[in-house]
Amino acid sequence: MKTVLTSTFLLLSFVLVSAQDKSKSGIPAEAQAAVQSAKPEAIRAHMRFLADDAMEGRKPGTRGYRLAANYVIAQFEALGLQPAGDHQTYWQKVPLRQWRVNEETSSLVLIAKNGQEKPLSFGKNYLLSPVYGSEKSEVTAPVIFVGFGVTAPDLNYDDYKNIDVKGKFVAYFNGAPAAFPSNQRAYHGSAKLENAASHGAVGVISFSLPTDVRNRMEAAAPRARQGTYRWLDKDGKPQRVFPELKGVASLGDSTARTVFAESGHSLTDVIAAANKSIPQTFPLNFSVRMTTETRSGNDIAGYNVVGVLPGSDPILKNEYVVYVSHLDHLGIGRPVKGDSIYNGAHDNASGVGINLEAARMYASLPTKPKRSILFVGVTGEEMGLLGSDFFASNPTVPKDKIVANLCLDMPFFFHPLIDIVPYGYEHSSMAKEVNVAAAYLGVQVAKDPMPEQVVFMRSDHFSFVRQGIPAIYVKSGTNSGNPQVDGLKLNLDWRATIYHSPQDEIDQPFDFNAAAKHAQLQFLIGYLTAQNPQRPTWNTGDFFGNKFGPKPGSKAPADSGK
Known part of the structure; x- marks a missing residue:
């Protein structure tokens, strides 16, 4: 009898603590446990494979790209993500022509x-x-x-x-x-x-x-x-x-x-x-x-890779939160410092690796999110966002059921993650999910330190914005946590010396704990979006919402929540 009472007391205590945890952070205990399981070493391992010389710079249409895509598909399978590409496969063909x-x-x-x-x-x-x-x-x-x-x-x-x-x-x-x-x-x-x-x-x-x-x-x-x-x-x-x-x-x-x-x-x-x-x-x-x-x-049979974690809600599972990161890079090109393989460790093996770690967090949940979670590794970003534009224009799920996009591309983790710049934050209701996730992880939301770089137009999230889908693209801010290290200068120097060169390799001084925090953010923002009964909306009067969202008088997709 004492054992039963003790067990009951412990169970009630767990429920009360869990409720307190959720009321304080807005995040259920099982999601918090998934966040805390983030593995910096897993991100490093993904990047090490994808940025290896054997991938030959992952140029679309090459053996190296195919090897990299097969690696991502193997990770999808291991995590239990189901095929969501063409004809019940993980592949979506993207026909490209030069x-x-x-x-x-x-x-x-x-x-x-x-x-x-x-x-x-x-x-x-x-x-x-x-x-x-x-x-x-x-x-x-x-x-x-x-x-x-x-x-x-x-x-x-x-x-x-x-x-x-x-x-x-x-x-x-x-x-x-x-x-x-x-x-x-x-x-x-x-x-x-x-x-x-x-x-x-x-x-x-x-x-x-x-x-x-x-x-x-x-x-x-x-x-x-x-x-x-x-x-x-x-x-x-x-x-x-x-x-x-x-x-x-x-x-x-x-x-x-x-x-x-x-x-x-x-x-x-x-x-x-x-x-x-x-x-x-x-x-x-x-x-x-x-x-x-x-x-x-010079036609190229390009390929996106697509996997899905089906949602748990009988109605909301028919809607999708889409994670995207570009798998391609520049291939083999002009030698620089004796090296001709443009490995693309930061650009963008990092984004793929972090999104794979976010996928592992989702797979670890005892109860899957209400909405389905779609992970897409896209091709042809370096050619002009071609793979993401193809997917957003020809999605393998109903376009009107895609409620949000989360993109990751060169998030920049060469110092601890103290603050973030969430591009797209000011345009839609997804700012709420960003704020909750950032507060829980103790990072600040900062303004764009480099508006002249027009980052909002330069990665795959914009292909979804063009289709009227709210999107968030998180990059590190400039606070390094060290007064001796100017985060903005570090970023600009990297762009001037390493970006799009063969020197973008895995042996750079990455901070993989910061990379893991990026994975935590990716997971939490998407998880909260997937759980919200209301799908994200463009802010009233927003430029991109007016340009690409539902037109006045048109019927917007109905909320399917309860």
């Missing part, structure tokens, strides 16, 4: 008002982008300068106001007005081809502000010569292209200066206005004859 401009048969000629022609030199004065779906495209048209080439009615800004560019080339600066909020600036800076096409332009000429080092000719030419990839739809047509544009060019700095010579506008004054975010539009008083010969080929 396009290149043939320099020898392509050209760009400036034509003055008096008819005098000035041919330019490919790779020195200008670069051309492929014209998708056309082997040879020729177009001659006058040129209109349209500032940044941005139309943003929500910000009371329009470079196309009171100007007709139909049948003309538009010329603009790269980027977007500095006065815009960071994420809107990133979006508008990336949507300018679409904007030019929608205004009726037949071609585009872009050039850089003096401060835009990344897009200068010497940096851009090697990238351009590698060609570009797009994913193909079921009819074999490339996506995210604009066939209305018959020619797309970028000019070098010195060449850009010459095009303003006869415009009646000083380039110095134009740059000054751009730096003040003042819309500006005027004819450049010359025409362009642009000839682009595009060669297509």
Whole structure:
């Protein structure tokens, strides 16, 4: 009898403690136990395998990528994740095709008002982008300068106001007005081809502000010569292209200066206005004859890998929280310091390894989350977010049942995790889950320390945002916990010396305890989202919610909770 009473007392004590724990943190005891089981050494082991030379840099379409994908699938199987790709497998095929401009048969000629022609030199004065779906495209048209080439009615800004560019080339600066909020600036800076096409332009000429080092000719030419990839739809047509544009060019700095010579506008004054975010539009008083010969080929059978942990709620299990991390990197390339394998340990074996550890935490739960949890390792991120865009556009589960996305890409764990920057935090109700998880783990939520890097547009979460799905992308903040270590400088130095180089290897001074805390955050944010009877929503009046979310008057997906 005493034993029974003692056992009953202990059970009641456990229940009371568990209830107190949950009331204090908002997190059930079983989820807390899963969090506390995080294994730094498991993340290191995943990264060590995925970043090994045997993976040959994990370039899509290669043996190394296939080996890495098979490793992830093996982990899915070991954890009990079910196949969620094509035809009851873990694979989702992503058809990719490369396009290149043939320099020898392509050209760009400036034509003055008096008819005098000035041919330019490919790779020195200008670069051309492929014209998708056309082997040879020729177009001659006058040129209109349209500032940044941005139309943003929500910000009371329009470079196309009171100007007709139909049948003309538009010329603009790269980027977007500095006065815009960071994420809107990133979006508008990336949507300018679409904007030019929608205004009726037949071609585009872009050039850089003096401060835009990344897009200068010497940096851009090697990238351009590698060609570009797009994913193909079921009819074999490339996506995210604009066939209305018959020619797309970028000019070098010195060449850009010459095009303003006869415009009646000083380039110095134009740059000054751009730096003040003042819309500006005027004819450049010359025409362009642009000839682009595009060669297509080198098709790649790319693959995403997809596994699912089915939910426990009879209704909510039909909805999904999607974790995504890109599995690919740059393969084998130009040798740097005697090494030609671009291993991509931080970019992004780290994100894959951390999400696998989060998957292990889910698998350890005695009761699975109410919603289903989908884990996706995507291909082609380094080619332009291609694998995630393909998945978000062609998901292997019903698109309207995907309620949220959590992305991880180069989270940066070279020092203890004191604060985080959760990109997407300010746009949706998922801020609540982020706040609860961060408070429980004792980390602070910080603002973006590098808005000029436009991170919100540069990883796979944005493919889900584009489909109207709220997303969170967590990276480390800049507080290193050591006054002698400047976290921001450490980050910027890494980007300048290691990023996209063969030196991104497993032997870097990673802090795997910080990596484990990233895994804890990934797990908790997703777990709380999966348990919430209400699916995440865009904040009222949010730019991305208005742009991509349910339109006024349309029927939003109904909450299926109780």
